[in-house]
Amino acid sequence: MLRILERFSYGLMIFQGEPYLARTGSASLDVVPLVGPVRADDGVAFRYFDADGNETTTLGAIQTVEVTVRTASGARDPSGRLIGDSLSVVIHARN
Incomplete structure (x- = not known):
């Protein structure tokens, strides 16, 4: 069996002048938009948690990742x- 792996980096990236949740790969640095456009200031947020559910920044301790995406439309509510x-999703590490 042959396995080929490619690493991806995800984050808020500019695509055609607009902010998107996007990715780049190790094989190509081209920006691939996934969701957007999103809000420029807080449109994409990542939070990382260890096995006990505590927020962590230690790479080796990460078991769960929470991704939040926030958008704004051109529509306005009655107050202007x-x-x-927004949408949040929790991703659990496989291994």
Whole structure:
């Protein structure tokens, strides 16, 4: 059996002048947009947790990743504020 792996980096990246949740790969540095456009200031957030559910920044301790994406549409509510939406997903490490 032959396995080929490619590393990807995910984050808030600019694609055609707009902020997106996007990725780049180790084989190509081209930005691949996944979701967006998102809010430029806080449109993409990553939080990392250890096996006990405590937030961590220690790479070897990460067991779970929470990804939050926030968007803003051009629509406004009755008070004139932009209407936005958010989505969070929790990803559990396989190994």
